[in-house]
Amino acid sequence: MPKVEAISFLNRDGLRLYGTLHTPGEPNRTLPAVILLSPGVKMRVGPGRLYVPLTELLTSLGYTVLRFDFFGLGDSEGDLSEVMLADVYNHIEVGRYVEDTLCAIEWLATTHGFKRFMLGGLCGGAVTAVLAAQRDSRVESLLSLGMNVTLSSNAVTPAKYLTRAELDSRRQKYFRRLLEPKSWWRFLTFQSEYGVIWRSMLRMFVRDKPAAQQPVSEEQRGNANPLFPPAYLAFLARGGRALLVFAEKDRLYSEYEEKFVAFYREQLEPYQLQIRQHIIPYANHVLTFHEWQREMLEHCRAWLQLPEIRHGSPA
Amino acid sequence: MKEIPFFFSRDDIQLFGFAHLPTETTTKTAFVFSHPFAEEKLWAQRVFVSCARALARRGHPVLRFDYTGAGDSAGDLAETTLETHIADLTAAVEQVAKLAPHAKQIGLVGLRFGATLAAILAERRCIDRLADGPLVLWDPICDGASYFQELLRSNLTTQLAVYGRVVDNRERLQERLRNGERVNVDGYEIGKALFESCAIPSLLPPGQQRVHNGPVLVVQIAANEKQKDRDDLQALASAYPQGRFARVNEQPFWREIRQFYGRAERLEATTLEWLEQIDA
Numbered sequence: 001m002p003k004v005e006a007i008s009f010l011n012r013d014g015l016r017l018y019g020t021l022h023t024p025g026e027p028n029r030t031l032p033a034v035i036l037l038s039p040g041v042k043m044r045v046g047p048g049r050l051y052v053p054l055t056e057l058l059t060s061l062g063y064t065v066l067r068f069d070f071f072g073l074g075d076s077e078g079d080l081s082e083v084m085l086a087d088v089y090n091h092i093e094v095g096r097y098v099e100d101t102l103c104a105i106e107w108l109a110t111t112h113g114f115k116r117f118m119l120g121g122l123c124g125g126a127v128t129a130v131l132a133a134q135r136d137s138r139v140e141s142l143l144s145l146g147m148n149v150t151l152s153s154n155a156v157t158p159a160k161y162l163t164r165a166e167l168d169s170r171r172q173k174y175f176r177r178l179l180e181p182k183s184w185w186r187f188l189t190f191q192s193e194y195g196v197i198w199r200s201m202l203r204m205f206v207r208d209k210p211a212a213q214q215p216v217s218e219e220q221r222g223n224a225n226p227l228f229p230p231a232y233l234a235f236l237a238r239g240g241r242a243l244l245v246f247a248e249k250d251r252l253y254s255e256y257e258e259k260f261v262a263f264y265r266e267q268l269e270p271y272q273l274q275i276r277q278h279i280i281p282y283a284n285h286v287l288t289f290h291e292w293q294r295e296m297l298e299h300c301r302a303w304l305q306l307p308e309i310r311h312g313s314p315a
Numbered sequence: 316m317k318e319i320p321f322f323f324s325r326d327d328i329q330l331f332g333f334a335h336l337p338t339e340t341t342t343k344t345a346f347v348f349s350h351p352f353a354e355e356k357l358w359a360q361r362v363f364v365s366c367a368r369a370l371a372r373r374g375h376p377v378l379r380f381d382y383t384g385a386g387d388s389a390g391d392l393a394e395t396t397l398e399t400h401i402a403d404l405t406a407a408v409e410q411v412a413k414l415a416p417h418a419k420q421i422g423l424v425g426l427r428f429g430a431t432l433a434a435i436l437a438e439r440r441c442i443d444r445l446a447d448g449p450l451v452l453w454d455p456i457c458d459g460a461s462y463f464q465e466l467l468r469s470n471l472t473t474q475l476a477v478y479g480r481v482v483d484n485r486e487r488l489q490e491r492l493r494n495g496e497r498v499n500v501d502g503y504e505i506g507k508a509l510f511e512s513c514a515i516p517s518l519l520p521p522g523q524q525r526v527h528n529g530p531v532l533v534v535q536i537a538a539n540e541k542q543k544d545r546d547d548l549q550a551l552a553s554a555y556p557q558g559r560f561a562r563v564n565e566q567p568f569w570r571e572i573r574q575f576y577g578r579a580e581r582l583e584a585t586t587l588e589w590l591e592q593i594d595a
Contacts, residue, residue: 041361
């Protein structure tokens with residue numbers, strides 16, 4: 001039977017961070033310890049308790065799992081000064097919680113003797129994992145749910161940065177709303193996003209390659225996170241392995257393809273064997289429906305059982 | 316202040332608790348915080364933590380805990396009922412009694428569905444130290460039927476967003492629940508027993524005379540000045556021998572809004588002022 005205990009440790013500013021440590025029935029310290037990093041401002045269980053079944057899967061495969069709250073969030077000490085959520089998200093995306101993550105790694109190494117680590121997380125947790133992996137070579141693998149390659153605060157006018165896939169999706173929605181009086185009321189009373197409507201309709205007449213194969217314009221790429229590409233490529237260059245699970249209806253997927261992969265296709269080419277990617281059809285950002293969660297878990301299970309993930313090997 | 320995260324048992328379920336204890340031994344009222352339902356708990360987490368710390372700094376021992384199938388607690392939400400929630404809350408009250416043996420009484424602070432559970436437990440008068448203790452109800456859910464319809468709406472919204480149409484309409488979702496299937500609301504699966512025991516209009520009937528003897532603060536959380544005072548919450552406050560209604564302007568921090576809500580200052584201040592008054 002897996003065991004769970006409440007734990008705490010100090011971050012570099014002396015703030016106490018709280019969490020839970022989940023150990024399998026027979027702890028195996030040769031496997032990497034897994035640290036699940038909180039997404040956004042949600043606490044350590046993740047939206048819809050997404051991290052709970054993921055933790056159960058990991059412990060059933062012999063992995064030890066740490067979930068903890070970053071400073072200022074969940075149960076942990078500290079306060080955040082931001083007023084707007086987008087600003088909190090933005091600070092996470094540029095690495096606010098990298099130091100807390102490194103402290104968690106160090107705590108597991110010193111108190112439990114782990115030498116190898118896997119960082120996992122959704123959205124903000126996923127990008128924190130990449131930025132922390134760049135700083136600590138003991139991180140061998142990333143289990144990413146919805147990798148976020150953009151910045152939130154730059155998205156004050158999010159319409160400006162919509163990817164092609166998002167514009168196509170918007171157009172379908174506009175068509176569905178053609179018979180709704182409320183939509184026409186918004187349109188005629190200057191409440192609609194006319195720029196988005198225009199750009200989404202224009203795509204019907206302007207032929208271009210399928211969305212994911214062609215980079216977006218520099219302007220649309222304007223909210224891309226400049227810290228992500230160097231961190232991710234450095235992690236891959238030293239042999240790191242990544243499982244990237246995306247939700248089909250999540251903007252993060254099209255952003256990853258159009259604002260990162262399309263620009264770095266050549267640099268990514270040598271590392272294709274280190275990256276596994278899966279897209280869950282119809283799923284939304286937080287994998288609300290449990291059938292989507294089950295699909296995510298099945299792909300994680302297969303990846304977590306690979307010898308190179310369990311025991312490590314040069315890429 | 317000392318903070319202790321720990322697990323405790325309710326029957327065979329491991330519940331997660333987090334105690335905020337004043338450094339000095341105290342006879343002041345100890346409190347148990349009762350969190351709202353499903354994802355509302357996560358959005359409201361930081362407001363709960365900051366208010367619990369504020370109470371502990373005033374010398375009150377406080378226990379926050381996670382209900383079965385919520386947060387870090389074990390169990391499956393779809394298997395819970397109104398009674399299992401009440402049993403969880405009772406177990407948490409017993410825990411705070413152990414953590415703060417000198418506290419003269421125990422009070423409850425709840426938000427939304429958590430406030431409703433607190434009011435239901437207090438009304439049963441089954442725990443001595445709770446009988447005359449203060450009860451703080453932040454925006455309690457009185458009409459369980461409407462509330463669960465609201466929860467089902469989140470399922471419909473998700474269907475619309477991802478499939479572009481409603482595949483299972485509201486009637487179908489309710490039928491599935493009645494047939495014993497699970498239905499997803501905002502990422503959480505609920506089951507027949509919880510739905511049937513909680514999705515009732517008379518979950519916390521506002522007009523019904525209450526027997527809880529302790530002081531009660533019923534707070535309406537209004538997003539702006541224009542929002543009218545709620546008749547049901549005023550009636551609920553009046554139904555208690557020592558009930559008081561208050562209204563504070565705060566954004567609905569239990570759901571996703573544009574602001575980051577690390578603390579609900581006006582709500583916290585109103586609650587602490589009221590506690591000072593009843594202490595006096």
